[in-house]
Amino acid sequence: MLxxxxxxxxxxxxxLIGITFLSFVIIQLAPGNYLDQLKMNPQISEETIKQLEESYGLNQPLIIQYFKWLLNALRFEFGYSFSYHLPVLELIKERVGNTLFLSVVSGLLAWLLAIPLGIIAAIKPNSIIDKFIQLFSFTFMSIPSFFLAFLMLLLAVNTGIFPTGGATSINYENLSLFEKILDRLWHVSLPAFVLAITSLAGLVRLVRSAMIESLSSDYVLFAKTKGLKDKDIILKHALRNALNPFITLLGFEIASLLSGAALVEIIVNWPGMGMLMLDAVLSQDLYLVMGGLYIGAIMLIIGNLVADILLAKLDPRIRQREVEGVLN
Known part of the structure:
Protein backbone atom coordinates (compact mmCIF):
# COMPACT_ATOMS: atom_id res chain seq x y z
CA MET A 1 0.00 0.00 0.00
CA LEU A 2 2.89 2.37 0.78
CA LEU A 16 0.04 20.27 -10.00
CA ILE A 17 2.75 22.00 -12.05
CA GLY A 18 0.67 21.72 -15.21
CA ILE A 19 -2.46 23.15 -13.56
CA THR A 20 -0.65 26.11 -12.02
CA PHE A 21 1.42 26.89 -15.15
CA LEU A 22 -1.62 26.86 -17.42
CA SER A 23 -3.55 29.05 -14.98
CA PHE A 24 -0.63 31.48 -14.66
CA VAL A 25 -0.31 31.83 -18.44
CA ILE A 26 -4.06 32.37 -18.95
CA ILE A 27 -4.18 35.04 -16.24
CA GLN A 28 -1.15 36.83 -17.67
CA LEU A 29 -2.58 36.74 -21.20
CA ALA A 30 -5.65 38.64 -20.02
CA PRO A 31 -5.43 42.31 -21.08
CA GLY A 32 -4.07 44.64 -18.42
CA ASN A 33 -3.28 44.00 -14.77
CA TYR A 34 -4.02 45.44 -11.36
CA LEU A 35 -1.44 48.22 -11.76
CA ASP A 36 -3.25 49.50 -14.85
CA GLN A 37 -6.03 50.63 -12.53
CA LEU A 38 -3.51 52.67 -10.55
CA LYS A 39 -2.23 54.34 -13.72
CA MET A 40 -5.65 55.95 -14.10
CA ASN A 41 -5.12 57.76 -10.79
CA PRO A 42 -3.39 61.10 -11.53
CA GLN A 43 -2.03 61.25 -7.98
CA ILE A 44 0.16 58.18 -8.56
CA SER A 45 3.31 58.93 -10.56
CA GLU A 46 4.86 56.75 -13.24
CA GLU A 47 7.91 56.23 -11.02
CA THR A 48 5.70 54.74 -8.33
CA ILE A 49 4.09 52.40 -10.86
CA LYS A 50 7.52 51.27 -12.08
CA GLN A 51 8.67 50.65 -8.49
CA LEU A 52 5.58 48.54 -7.85
CA GLU A 53 6.14 46.56 -11.07
CA GLU A 54 9.72 45.91 -10.02
CA SER A 55 8.83 44.96 -6.44
CA TYR A 56 6.14 42.51 -7.62
CA GLY A 57 8.34 41.23 -10.48
CA LEU A 58 5.75 42.14 -13.11
CA ASN A 59 8.42 43.58 -15.41
CA GLN A 60 10.14 40.21 -15.81
CA PRO A 61 9.47 37.57 -18.51
CA LEU A 62 6.43 35.38 -17.87
CA ILE A 63 8.36 32.14 -17.44
CA ILE A 64 10.65 33.71 -14.83
CA GLN A 65 7.65 35.12 -12.98
CA TYR A 66 6.04 31.67 -12.91
CA PHE A 67 9.06 29.78 -11.60
CA LYS A 68 9.67 32.40 -8.92
CA TRP A 69 6.05 32.11 -7.88
CA LEU A 70 6.21 28.28 -7.95
CA LEU A 71 9.32 28.14 -5.72
CA ASN A 72 7.57 30.37 -3.20
CA ALA A 73 4.28 28.45 -3.52
CA LEU A 74 6.03 25.18 -2.63
CA ARG A 75 6.78 26.85 0.72
CA PHE A 76 3.19 28.20 0.83
CA GLU A 77 4.43 31.75 0.39
CA PHE A 78 2.02 33.33 -2.10
CA GLY A 79 3.07 36.95 -1.75
CA TYR A 80 0.81 39.92 -1.02
CA SER A 81 -2.60 40.69 -2.41
CA PHE A 82 -2.69 43.80 -4.57
CA SER A 83 -6.18 44.83 -3.54
CA TYR A 84 -6.29 43.70 0.10
CA HIS A 85 -2.68 44.66 0.96
CA LEU A 86 -2.42 41.53 3.09
CA PRO A 87 -0.54 38.22 2.72
CA VAL A 88 -2.45 35.93 0.33
CA LEU A 89 -2.05 32.96 2.69
CA GLU A 90 -3.74 34.92 5.49
CA LEU A 91 -6.72 35.72 3.25
CA ILE A 92 -7.03 32.10 2.12
CA LYS A 93 -6.84 30.78 5.69
CA GLU A 94 -9.87 32.90 6.58
CA ARG A 95 -11.99 31.37 3.80
CA VAL A 96 -10.74 27.88 2.90
CA GLY A 97 -12.08 26.33 6.12
CA ASN A 98 -15.61 27.47 5.29
CA THR A 99 -15.40 26.03 1.76
CA LEU A 100 -14.09 22.70 3.05
CA PHE A 101 -16.78 22.59 5.73
CA LEU A 102 -19.49 23.25 3.14
CA SER A 103 -18.11 20.62 0.74
CA VAL A 104 -17.76 17.95 3.45
CA VAL A 105 -21.25 18.52 4.89
CA SER A 106 -22.93 18.53 1.48
CA GLY A 107 -20.91 15.51 0.31
CA LEU A 108 -21.75 13.45 3.39
CA LEU A 109 -25.41 14.41 3.13
CA ALA A 110 -25.55 13.43 -0.55
CA TRP A 111 -23.87 10.05 -0.05
CA LEU A 112 -25.80 9.17 3.11
CA LEU A 113 -29.05 9.74 1.24
CA ALA A 114 -28.00 8.35 -2.15
CA ILE A 115 -27.02 4.89 -0.92
CA PRO A 116 -30.28 3.98 0.90
CA LEU A 117 -32.46 5.57 -1.80
CA GLY A 118 -30.57 3.75 -4.54
CA ILE A 119 -30.85 0.43 -2.66
CA ILE A 120 -34.60 0.88 -2.14
CA ALA A 121 -35.09 1.66 -5.83
CA ALA A 122 -32.97 -1.35 -6.88
CA ILE A 123 -34.76 -3.82 -4.58
CA LYS A 124 -38.14 -2.96 -6.12
CA PRO A 125 -37.42 -1.90 -9.72
CA ASN A 126 -40.28 -0.29 -11.66
CA SER A 127 -42.39 -0.03 -8.50
CA ILE A 128 -44.10 3.20 -7.44
CA ILE A 129 -41.25 3.96 -5.02
CA ASP A 130 -38.66 3.34 -7.74
CA LYS A 131 -40.51 5.58 -10.22
CA PHE A 132 -40.82 8.34 -7.61
CA ILE A 133 -37.08 8.16 -6.81
CA GLN A 134 -36.23 8.25 -10.52
CA LEU A 135 -38.55 11.25 -11.03
CA PHE A 136 -36.78 13.03 -8.17
CA SER A 137 -33.40 12.17 -9.68
CA PHE A 138 -34.23 13.34 -13.21
CA THR A 139 -35.85 16.54 -11.92
CA PHE A 140 -32.90 17.76 -9.87
CA MET A 141 -30.33 16.57 -12.40
CA SER A 142 -31.91 18.96 -14.89
CA ILE A 143 -31.84 21.95 -12.50
CA PRO A 144 -28.48 23.82 -12.39
CA SER A 145 -27.10 24.34 -8.90
CA PHE A 146 -26.98 28.13 -9.30
CA PHE A 147 -30.67 28.28 -10.27
CA LEU A 148 -31.63 26.06 -7.32
CA ALA A 149 -29.53 28.32 -5.09
CA PHE A 150 -31.50 31.36 -6.30
CA LEU A 151 -34.80 29.58 -5.58
CA MET A 152 -33.70 28.45 -2.11
CA LEU A 153 -32.36 31.92 -1.31
CA LEU A 154 -35.71 33.44 -2.31
CA LEU A 155 -37.49 30.90 -0.09
CA ALA A 156 -35.15 31.61 2.82
CA VAL A 157 -35.59 35.38 2.57
CA ASN A 158 -39.40 35.16 2.43
CA THR A 159 -39.91 32.44 5.05
CA GLY A 160 -36.82 32.46 7.30
CA ILE A 161 -36.54 28.66 7.03
CA PHE A 162 -32.81 28.96 6.31
CA PRO A 163 -30.35 31.60 7.54
CA THR A 164 -28.88 33.84 4.85
CA GLY A 165 -25.38 35.32 4.87
CA GLY A 166 -22.49 34.59 7.19
CA ALA A 167 -21.11 31.37 8.63
CA THR A 168 -22.02 32.00 12.29
CA SER A 169 -24.39 34.00 14.47
CA ILE A 170 -23.49 37.33 16.05
CA ASN A 171 -23.20 35.78 19.54
CA TYR A 172 -21.17 32.78 18.29
CA GLU A 173 -18.23 33.37 20.66
CA ASN A 174 -20.53 33.26 23.70
CA LEU A 175 -22.00 29.84 22.81
CA SER A 176 -20.96 26.49 24.26
CA LEU A 177 -19.10 23.97 22.09
CA PHE A 178 -22.25 22.00 21.30
CA GLU A 179 -24.17 25.19 20.52
CA LYS A 180 -21.32 26.36 18.25
CA ILE A 181 -21.54 23.10 16.29
CA LEU A 182 -25.30 23.46 15.89
CA ASP A 183 -24.91 27.11 14.91
CA ARG A 184 -22.37 26.24 12.21
CA LEU A 185 -24.57 23.46 10.86
CA TRP A 186 -27.59 25.76 10.86
CA HIS A 187 -25.81 28.47 8.87
CA VAL A 188 -24.35 26.01 6.36
CA SER A 189 -27.72 24.32 5.83
CA LEU A 190 -28.81 26.43 2.82
CA PRO A 191 -25.72 26.07 0.57
CA ALA A 192 -25.17 22.48 1.76
CA PHE A 193 -28.75 21.56 0.86
CA VAL A 194 -28.35 23.00 -2.65
CA LEU A 195 -25.07 21.18 -3.31
CA ALA A 196 -26.28 17.93 -1.73
CA ILE A 197 -29.52 17.80 -3.75
CA THR A 198 -27.81 18.42 -7.09
CA SER A 199 -25.13 15.82 -6.31
CA LEU A 200 -27.62 13.36 -4.82
CA ALA A 201 -29.75 13.29 -7.98
CA GLY A 202 -27.00 11.76 -10.09
CA LEU A 203 -25.65 9.48 -7.36
CA VAL A 204 -29.04 7.84 -6.77
CA ARG A 205 -29.27 6.71 -10.39
CA LEU A 206 -25.75 5.30 -10.27
CA VAL A 207 -26.39 3.42 -7.01
CA ARG A 208 -29.64 2.04 -8.39
CA SER A 209 -28.11 0.72 -11.64
CA ALA A 210 -25.06 -0.75 -9.87
CA MET A 211 -27.22 -2.47 -7.24
CA ILE A 212 -29.59 -3.93 -9.87
CA GLU A 213 -26.59 -5.40 -11.70
CA SER A 214 -25.07 -6.68 -8.45
CA LEU A 215 -28.33 -8.26 -7.24
CA SER A 216 -28.65 -10.24 -10.48
CA SER A 217 -25.08 -11.60 -10.34
CA ASP A 218 -24.16 -15.24 -9.76
CA TYR A 219 -22.70 -14.77 -6.28
CA VAL A 220 -25.94 -13.18 -5.05
CA LEU A 221 -27.99 -16.04 -6.52
CA PHE A 222 -25.63 -18.49 -4.85
CA ALA A 223 -26.02 -16.68 -1.52
CA LYS A 224 -29.81 -16.94 -1.85
CA THR A 225 -29.61 -20.69 -2.47
CA LYS A 226 -27.58 -21.03 0.73
CA GLY A 227 -30.47 -19.46 2.63
CA LEU A 228 -28.81 -16.23 3.68
CA LYS A 229 -31.05 -13.42 4.88
CA ASP A 230 -31.98 -10.75 2.35
CA LYS A 231 -30.48 -8.09 4.61
CA ASP A 232 -27.09 -9.85 4.69
CA ILE A 233 -27.15 -10.47 0.94
CA ILE A 234 -27.86 -6.82 0.17
CA LEU A 235 -25.48 -5.20 2.66
CA LYS A 236 -22.61 -7.70 2.86
CA HIS A 237 -22.46 -8.94 -0.71
CA ALA A 238 -24.35 -6.84 -3.27
CA LEU A 239 -23.61 -3.41 -1.79
CA ARG A 240 -19.93 -4.14 -1.17
CA ASN A 241 -19.37 -5.11 -4.80
CA ALA A 242 -21.51 -2.25 -6.07
CA LEU A 243 -19.47 0.35 -4.16
CA ASN A 244 -16.32 0.05 -6.30
CA PRO A 245 -17.48 2.38 -9.11
CA PHE A 246 -18.65 4.94 -6.54
CA ILE A 247 -15.29 5.04 -4.82
CA THR A 248 -13.84 5.77 -8.26
CA LEU A 249 -16.36 8.59 -8.64
CA LEU A 250 -15.45 10.04 -5.24
CA GLY A 251 -12.60 12.07 -6.69
CA PHE A 252 -14.87 13.53 -9.38
CA GLU A 253 -17.54 14.25 -6.77
CA ILE A 254 -15.04 16.22 -4.69
CA ALA A 255 -14.08 18.19 -7.79
CA SER A 256 -17.69 18.94 -8.68
CA LEU A 257 -18.53 19.89 -5.10
CA LEU A 258 -15.61 22.32 -4.88
CA SER A 259 -16.37 23.90 -8.26
CA GLY A 260 -20.11 24.00 -7.55
CA ALA A 261 -19.50 25.36 -4.07
CA ALA A 262 -17.79 28.47 -5.46
CA LEU A 263 -20.85 29.50 -7.48
CA VAL A 264 -23.32 28.66 -4.72
CA GLU A 265 -21.20 30.55 -2.16
CA ILE A 266 -21.37 33.69 -4.27
CA ILE A 267 -25.16 33.46 -4.68
CA VAL A 268 -26.02 32.78 -1.02
CA ASN A 269 -23.20 34.97 0.34
CA TRP A 270 -21.38 32.14 2.11
CA PRO A 271 -17.93 33.44 3.24
CA GLY A 272 -15.83 30.88 1.42
CA MET A 273 -13.26 30.82 -1.37
CA GLY A 274 -15.87 31.52 -4.05
CA MET A 275 -16.47 35.18 -3.20
CA LEU A 276 -12.77 35.76 -2.51
CA MET A 277 -11.78 34.35 -5.90
CA LEU A 278 -14.46 36.35 -7.70
CA ASP A 279 -13.17 39.60 -6.17
CA ALA A 280 -9.60 38.60 -7.04
CA VAL A 281 -10.44 37.87 -10.68
CA LEU A 282 -12.45 41.07 -11.12
CA SER A 283 -9.62 43.18 -9.67
CA GLN A 284 -6.94 41.16 -11.54
CA ASP A 285 -5.23 40.38 -8.26
CA LEU A 286 -2.67 37.95 -9.73
CA TYR A 287 -1.16 36.48 -6.57
CA LEU A 288 -4.50 36.06 -4.82
CA VAL A 289 -5.95 34.26 -7.86
CA MET A 290 -2.93 31.97 -8.14
CA GLY A 291 -2.90 31.27 -4.40
CA GLY A 292 -6.56 30.27 -4.50
CA LEU A 293 -6.04 28.08 -7.58
CA TYR A 294 -3.02 26.43 -5.97
CA ILE A 295 -4.90 25.55 -2.79
CA GLY A 296 -7.91 24.40 -4.82
CA ALA A 297 -5.71 22.15 -6.97
CA ILE A 298 -4.15 20.61 -3.87
CA MET A 299 -7.57 19.88 -2.40
CA LEU A 300 -8.69 18.22 -5.63
CA ILE A 301 -5.51 16.15 -5.81
CA ILE A 302 -5.89 15.04 -2.19
CA GLY A 303 -9.52 14.14 -2.87
CA ASN A 304 -8.52 11.96 -5.82
CA LEU A 305 -5.75 10.37 -3.74
CA VAL A 306 -8.26 9.47 -1.02
CA ALA A 307 -10.54 7.94 -3.66
CA ASP A 308 -7.63 5.91 -5.09
CA ILE A 309 -6.63 4.64 -1.64
CA LEU A 310 -10.19 3.62 -0.76
CA LEU A 311 -10.59 1.86 -4.10
CA ALA A 312 -7.31 -0.02 -3.64
CA LYS A 313 -8.40 -0.96 -0.12
CA LEU A 314 -11.65 -2.43 -1.41
CA ASP A 315 -10.08 -4.12 -4.45
CA PRO A 316 -6.62 -5.63 -3.72
CA ARG A 317 -6.18 -6.42 -7.43
CA ILE A 318 -5.76 -2.71 -8.19
CA ARG A 319 -3.15 -2.34 -5.46
CA GLN A 320 -1.26 -5.40 -6.70
CA ARG A 321 -1.18 -4.13 -10.30
CA GLU A 322 0.16 -0.75 -9.21
CA VAL A 323 2.85 -2.32 -7.03
CA GLU A 324 3.93 -4.60 -9.89
CA GLY A 325 4.11 -1.56 -12.17
CA VAL A 326 6.39 0.22 -9.70
CA LEU A 327 8.69 -2.80 -9.32
CA ASN A 328 8.91 -3.33 -13.07
Missing part, protein backbone atom coordinates in the same frame (compact mmCIF):
# COMPACT_ATOMS: atom_id res chain seq x y z
CA UNK A 3 4.37 1.90 -2.71
CA UNK A 4 0.93 2.49 -4.20
CA UNK A 5 0.53 5.79 -2.30
CA UNK A 6 4.06 6.93 -3.19
CA UNK A 7 3.44 6.31 -6.88
CA UNK A 8 0.18 8.26 -6.74
CA UNK A 9 1.94 11.18 -5.01
CA UNK A 10 4.74 11.23 -7.60
CA UNK A 11 2.18 11.25 -10.42
CA UNK A 12 0.48 14.27 -8.87
CA UNK A 13 3.58 16.50 -8.96
CA UNK A 14 3.54 17.11 -12.75
CA UNK A 15 -0.24 17.46 -12.57
Missing amino acids: LYILKRLLNMIPL
Whole structure:
Protein backbone atom coordinates (compact mmCIF):
# COMPACT_ATOMS: atom_id res chain seq x y z
CA MET A 1 0.00 0.00 0.00
CA LEU A 2 2.89 2.37 0.78
CA LEU A 3 4.37 1.90 -2.71
CA TYR A 4 0.93 2.49 -4.20
CA ILE A 5 0.53 5.79 -2.30
CA LEU A 6 4.06 6.93 -3.19
CA LYS A 7 3.44 6.31 -6.88
CA ARG A 8 0.18 8.26 -6.74
CA LEU A 9 1.94 11.18 -5.01
CA LEU A 10 4.74 11.23 -7.60
CA ASN A 11 2.18 11.25 -10.42
CA MET A 12 0.48 14.27 -8.87
CA ILE A 13 3.58 16.50 -8.96
CA PRO A 14 3.54 17.11 -12.75
CA LEU A 15 -0.24 17.46 -12.57
CA LEU A 16 0.04 20.27 -10.00
CA ILE A 17 2.75 22.00 -12.05
CA GLY A 18 0.67 21.72 -15.21
CA ILE A 19 -2.46 23.15 -13.56
CA THR A 20 -0.65 26.11 -12.02
CA PHE A 21 1.42 26.89 -15.15
CA LEU A 22 -1.62 26.86 -17.42
CA SER A 23 -3.55 29.05 -14.98
CA PHE A 24 -0.63 31.48 -14.66
CA VAL A 25 -0.31 31.83 -18.44
CA ILE A 26 -4.06 32.37 -18.95
CA ILE A 27 -4.18 35.04 -16.24
CA GLN A 28 -1.15 36.83 -17.67
CA LEU A 29 -2.58 36.74 -21.20
CA ALA A 30 -5.65 38.64 -20.02
CA PRO A 31 -5.43 42.31 -21.08
CA GLY A 32 -4.07 44.64 -18.42
CA ASN A 33 -3.28 44.00 -14.77
CA TYR A 34 -4.02 45.44 -11.36
CA LEU A 35 -1.44 48.22 -11.76
CA ASP A 36 -3.25 49.50 -14.85
CA GLN A 37 -6.03 50.63 -12.53
CA LEU A 38 -3.51 52.67 -10.55
CA LYS A 39 -2.23 54.34 -13.72
CA MET A 40 -5.65 55.95 -14.10
CA ASN A 41 -5.12 57.76 -10.79
CA PRO A 42 -3.39 61.10 -11.53
CA GLN A 43 -2.03 61.25 -7.98
CA ILE A 44 0.16 58.18 -8.56
CA SER A 45 3.31 58.93 -10.56
CA GLU A 46 4.86 56.75 -13.24
CA GLU A 47 7.91 56.23 -11.02
CA THR A 48 5.70 54.74 -8.33
CA ILE A 49 4.09 52.40 -10.86
CA LYS A 50 7.52 51.27 -12.08
CA GLN A 51 8.67 50.65 -8.49
CA LEU A 52 5.58 48.54 -7.85
CA GLU A 53 6.14 46.56 -11.07
CA GLU A 54 9.72 45.91 -10.02
CA SER A 55 8.83 44.96 -6.44
CA TYR A 56 6.14 42.51 -7.62
CA GLY A 57 8.34 41.23 -10.48
CA LEU A 58 5.75 42.14 -13.11
CA ASN A 59 8.42 43.58 -15.41
CA GLN A 60 10.14 40.21 -15.81
CA PRO A 61 9.47 37.57 -18.51
CA LEU A 62 6.43 35.38 -17.87
CA ILE A 63 8.36 32.14 -17.44
CA ILE A 64 10.65 33.71 -14.83
CA GLN A 65 7.65 35.12 -12.98
CA TYR A 66 6.04 31.67 -12.91
CA PHE A 67 9.06 29.78 -11.60
CA LYS A 68 9.67 32.40 -8.92
CA TRP A 69 6.05 32.11 -7.88
CA LEU A 70 6.21 28.28 -7.95
CA LEU A 71 9.32 28.14 -5.72
CA ASN A 72 7.57 30.37 -3.20
CA ALA A 73 4.28 28.45 -3.52
CA LEU A 74 6.03 25.18 -2.63
CA ARG A 75 6.78 26.85 0.72
CA PHE A 76 3.19 28.20 0.83
CA GLU A 77 4.43 31.75 0.39
CA PHE A 78 2.02 33.33 -2.10
CA GLY A 79 3.07 36.95 -1.75
CA TYR A 80 0.81 39.92 -1.02
CA SER A 81 -2.60 40.69 -2.41
CA PHE A 82 -2.69 43.80 -4.57
CA SER A 83 -6.18 44.83 -3.54
CA TYR A 84 -6.29 43.70 0.10
CA HIS A 85 -2.68 44.66 0.96
CA LEU A 86 -2.42 41.53 3.09
CA PRO A 87 -0.54 38.22 2.72
CA VAL A 88 -2.45 35.93 0.33
CA LEU A 89 -2.05 32.96 2.69
CA GLU A 90 -3.74 34.92 5.49
CA LEU A 91 -6.72 35.72 3.25
CA ILE A 92 -7.03 32.10 2.12
CA LYS A 93 -6.84 30.78 5.69
CA GLU A 94 -9.87 32.90 6.58
CA ARG A 95 -11.99 31.37 3.80
CA VAL A 96 -10.74 27.88 2.90
CA GLY A 97 -12.08 26.33 6.12
CA ASN A 98 -15.61 27.47 5.29
CA THR A 99 -15.40 26.03 1.76
CA LEU A 100 -14.09 22.70 3.05
CA PHE A 101 -16.78 22.59 5.73
CA LEU A 102 -19.49 23.25 3.14
CA SER A 103 -18.11 20.62 0.74
CA VAL A 104 -17.76 17.95 3.45
CA VAL A 105 -21.25 18.52 4.89
CA SER A 106 -22.93 18.53 1.48
CA GLY A 107 -20.91 15.51 0.31
CA LEU A 108 -21.75 13.45 3.39
CA LEU A 109 -25.41 14.41 3.13
CA ALA A 110 -25.55 13.43 -0.55
CA TRP A 111 -23.87 10.05 -0.05
CA LEU A 112 -25.80 9.17 3.11
CA LEU A 113 -29.05 9.74 1.24
CA ALA A 114 -28.00 8.35 -2.15
CA ILE A 115 -27.02 4.89 -0.92
CA PRO A 116 -30.28 3.98 0.90
CA LEU A 117 -32.46 5.57 -1.80
CA GLY A 118 -30.57 3.75 -4.54
CA ILE A 119 -30.85 0.43 -2.66
CA ILE A 120 -34.60 0.88 -2.14
CA ALA A 121 -35.09 1.66 -5.83
CA ALA A 122 -32.97 -1.35 -6.88
CA ILE A 123 -34.76 -3.82 -4.58
CA LYS A 124 -38.14 -2.96 -6.12
CA PRO A 125 -37.42 -1.90 -9.72
CA ASN A 126 -40.28 -0.29 -11.66
CA SER A 127 -42.39 -0.03 -8.50
CA ILE A 128 -44.10 3.20 -7.44
CA ILE A 129 -41.25 3.96 -5.02
CA ASP A 130 -38.66 3.34 -7.74
CA LYS A 131 -40.51 5.58 -10.22
CA PHE A 132 -40.82 8.34 -7.61
CA ILE A 133 -37.08 8.16 -6.81
CA GLN A 134 -36.23 8.25 -10.52
CA LEU A 135 -38.55 11.25 -11.03
CA PHE A 136 -36.78 13.03 -8.17
CA SER A 137 -33.40 12.17 -9.68
CA PHE A 138 -34.23 13.34 -13.21
CA THR A 139 -35.85 16.54 -11.92
CA PHE A 140 -32.90 17.76 -9.87
CA MET A 141 -30.33 16.57 -12.40
CA SER A 142 -31.91 18.96 -14.89
CA ILE A 143 -31.84 21.95 -12.50
CA PRO A 144 -28.48 23.82 -12.39
CA SER A 145 -27.10 24.34 -8.90
CA PHE A 146 -26.98 28.13 -9.30
CA PHE A 147 -30.67 28.28 -10.27
CA LEU A 148 -31.63 26.06 -7.32
CA ALA A 149 -29.53 28.32 -5.09
CA PHE A 150 -31.50 31.36 -6.30
CA LEU A 151 -34.80 29.58 -5.58
CA MET A 152 -33.70 28.45 -2.11
CA LEU A 153 -32.36 31.92 -1.31
CA LEU A 154 -35.71 33.44 -2.31
CA LEU A 155 -37.49 30.90 -0.09
CA ALA A 156 -35.15 31.61 2.82
CA VAL A 157 -35.59 35.38 2.57
CA ASN A 158 -39.40 35.16 2.43
CA THR A 159 -39.91 32.44 5.05
CA GLY A 160 -36.82 32.46 7.30
CA ILE A 161 -36.54 28.66 7.03
CA PHE A 162 -32.81 28.96 6.31
CA PRO A 163 -30.35 31.60 7.54
CA THR A 164 -28.88 33.84 4.85
CA GLY A 165 -25.38 35.32 4.87
CA GLY A 166 -22.49 34.59 7.19
CA ALA A 167 -21.11 31.37 8.63
CA THR A 168 -22.02 32.00 12.29
CA SER A 169 -24.39 34.00 14.47
CA ILE A 170 -23.49 37.33 16.05
CA ASN A 171 -23.20 35.78 19.54
CA TYR A 172 -21.17 32.78 18.29
CA GLU A 173 -18.23 33.37 20.66
CA ASN A 174 -20.53 33.26 23.70
CA LEU A 175 -22.00 29.84 22.81
CA SER A 176 -20.96 26.49 24.26
CA LEU A 177 -19.10 23.97 22.09
CA PHE A 178 -22.25 22.00 21.30
CA GLU A 179 -24.17 25.19 20.52
CA LYS A 180 -21.32 26.36 18.25
CA ILE A 181 -21.54 23.10 16.29
CA LEU A 182 -25.30 23.46 15.89
CA ASP A 183 -24.91 27.11 14.91
CA ARG A 184 -22.37 26.24 12.21
CA LEU A 185 -24.57 23.46 10.86
CA TRP A 186 -27.59 25.76 10.86
CA HIS A 187 -25.81 28.47 8.87
CA VAL A 188 -24.35 26.01 6.36
CA SER A 189 -27.72 24.32 5.83
CA LEU A 190 -28.81 26.43 2.82
CA PRO A 191 -25.72 26.07 0.57
CA ALA A 192 -25.17 22.48 1.76
CA PHE A 193 -28.75 21.56 0.86
CA VAL A 194 -28.35 23.00 -2.65
CA LEU A 195 -25.07 21.18 -3.31
CA ALA A 196 -26.28 17.93 -1.73
CA ILE A 197 -29.52 17.80 -3.75
CA THR A 198 -27.81 18.42 -7.09
CA SER A 199 -25.13 15.82 -6.31
CA LEU A 200 -27.62 13.36 -4.82
CA ALA A 201 -29.75 13.29 -7.98
CA GLY A 202 -27.00 11.76 -10.09
CA LEU A 203 -25.65 9.48 -7.36
CA VAL A 204 -29.04 7.84 -6.77
CA ARG A 205 -29.27 6.71 -10.39
CA LEU A 206 -25.75 5.30 -10.27
CA VAL A 207 -26.39 3.42 -7.01
CA ARG A 208 -29.64 2.04 -8.39
CA SER A 209 -28.11 0.72 -11.64
CA ALA A 210 -25.06 -0.75 -9.87
CA MET A 211 -27.22 -2.47 -7.24
CA ILE A 212 -29.59 -3.93 -9.87
CA GLU A 213 -26.59 -5.40 -11.70
CA SER A 214 -25.07 -6.68 -8.45
CA LEU A 215 -28.33 -8.26 -7.24
CA SER A 216 -28.65 -10.24 -10.48
CA SER A 217 -25.08 -11.60 -10.34
CA ASP A 218 -24.16 -15.24 -9.76
CA TYR A 219 -22.70 -14.77 -6.28
CA VAL A 220 -25.94 -13.18 -5.05
CA LEU A 221 -27.99 -16.04 -6.52
CA PHE A 222 -25.63 -18.49 -4.85
CA ALA A 223 -26.02 -16.68 -1.52
CA LYS A 224 -29.81 -16.94 -1.85
CA THR A 225 -29.61 -20.69 -2.47
CA LYS A 226 -27.58 -21.03 0.73
CA GLY A 227 -30.47 -19.46 2.63
CA LEU A 228 -28.81 -16.23 3.68
CA LYS A 229 -31.05 -13.42 4.88
CA ASP A 230 -31.98 -10.75 2.35
CA LYS A 231 -30.48 -8.09 4.61
CA ASP A 232 -27.09 -9.85 4.69
CA ILE A 233 -27.15 -10.47 0.94
CA ILE A 234 -27.86 -6.82 0.17
CA LEU A 235 -25.48 -5.20 2.66
CA LYS A 236 -22.61 -7.70 2.86
CA HIS A 237 -22.46 -8.94 -0.71
CA ALA A 238 -24.35 -6.84 -3.27
CA LEU A 239 -23.61 -3.41 -1.79
CA ARG A 240 -19.93 -4.14 -1.17
CA ASN A 241 -19.37 -5.11 -4.80
CA ALA A 242 -21.51 -2.25 -6.07
CA LEU A 243 -19.47 0.35 -4.16
CA ASN A 244 -16.32 0.05 -6.30
CA PRO A 245 -17.48 2.38 -9.11
CA PHE A 246 -18.65 4.94 -6.54
CA ILE A 247 -15.29 5.04 -4.82
CA THR A 248 -13.84 5.77 -8.26
CA LEU A 249 -16.36 8.59 -8.64
CA LEU A 250 -15.45 10.04 -5.24
CA GLY A 251 -12.60 12.07 -6.69
CA PHE A 252 -14.87 13.53 -9.38
CA GLU A 253 -17.54 14.25 -6.77
CA ILE A 254 -15.04 16.22 -4.69
CA ALA A 255 -14.08 18.19 -7.79
CA SER A 256 -17.69 18.94 -8.68
CA LEU A 257 -18.53 19.89 -5.10
CA LEU A 258 -15.61 22.32 -4.88
CA SER A 259 -16.37 23.90 -8.26
CA GLY A 260 -20.11 24.00 -7.55
CA ALA A 261 -19.50 25.36 -4.07
CA ALA A 262 -17.79 28.47 -5.46
CA LEU A 263 -20.85 29.50 -7.48
CA VAL A 264 -23.32 28.66 -4.72
CA GLU A 265 -21.20 30.55 -2.16
CA ILE A 266 -21.37 33.69 -4.27
CA ILE A 267 -25.16 33.46 -4.68
CA VAL A 268 -26.02 32.78 -1.02
CA ASN A 269 -23.20 34.97 0.34
CA TRP A 270 -21.38 32.14 2.11
CA PRO A 271 -17.93 33.44 3.24
CA GLY A 272 -15.83 30.88 1.42
CA MET A 273 -13.26 30.82 -1.37
CA GLY A 274 -15.87 31.52 -4.05
CA MET A 275 -16.47 35.18 -3.20
CA LEU A 276 -12.77 35.76 -2.51
CA MET A 277 -11.78 34.35 -5.90
CA LEU A 278 -14.46 36.35 -7.70
CA ASP A 279 -13.17 39.60 -6.17
CA ALA A 280 -9.60 38.60 -7.04
CA VAL A 281 -10.44 37.87 -10.68
CA LEU A 282 -12.45 41.07 -11.12
CA SER A 283 -9.62 43.18 -9.67
CA GLN A 284 -6.94 41.16 -11.54
CA ASP A 285 -5.23 40.38 -8.26
CA LEU A 286 -2.67 37.95 -9.73
CA TYR A 287 -1.16 36.48 -6.57
CA LEU A 288 -4.50 36.06 -4.82
CA VAL A 289 -5.95 34.26 -7.86
CA MET A 290 -2.93 31.97 -8.14
CA GLY A 291 -2.90 31.27 -4.40
CA GLY A 292 -6.56 30.27 -4.50
CA LEU A 293 -6.04 28.08 -7.58
CA TYR A 294 -3.02 26.43 -5.97
CA ILE A 295 -4.90 25.55 -2.79
CA GLY A 296 -7.91 24.40 -4.82
CA ALA A 297 -5.71 22.15 -6.97
CA ILE A 298 -4.15 20.61 -3.87
CA MET A 299 -7.57 19.88 -2.40
CA LEU A 300 -8.69 18.22 -5.63
CA ILE A 301 -5.51 16.15 -5.81
CA ILE A 302 -5.89 15.04 -2.19
CA GLY A 303 -9.52 14.14 -2.87
CA ASN A 304 -8.52 11.96 -5.82
CA LEU A 305 -5.75 10.37 -3.74
CA VAL A 306 -8.26 9.47 -1.02
CA ALA A 307 -10.54 7.94 -3.66
CA ASP A 308 -7.63 5.91 -5.09
CA ILE A 309 -6.63 4.64 -1.64
CA LEU A 310 -10.19 3.62 -0.76
CA LEU A 311 -10.59 1.86 -4.10
CA ALA A 312 -7.31 -0.02 -3.64
CA LYS A 313 -8.40 -0.96 -0.12
CA LEU A 314 -11.65 -2.43 -1.41
CA ASP A 315 -10.08 -4.12 -4.45
CA PRO A 316 -6.62 -5.63 -3.72
CA ARG A 317 -6.18 -6.42 -7.43
CA ILE A 318 -5.76 -2.71 -8.19
CA ARG A 319 -3.15 -2.34 -5.46
CA GLN A 320 -1.26 -5.40 -6.70
CA ARG A 321 -1.18 -4.13 -10.30
CA GLU A 322 0.16 -0.75 -9.21
CA VAL A 323 2.85 -2.32 -7.03
CA GLU A 324 3.93 -4.60 -9.89
CA GLY A 325 4.11 -1.56 -12.17
CA VAL A 326 6.39 0.22 -9.70
CA LEU A 327 8.69 -2.80 -9.32
CA ASN A 328 8.91 -3.33 -13.07
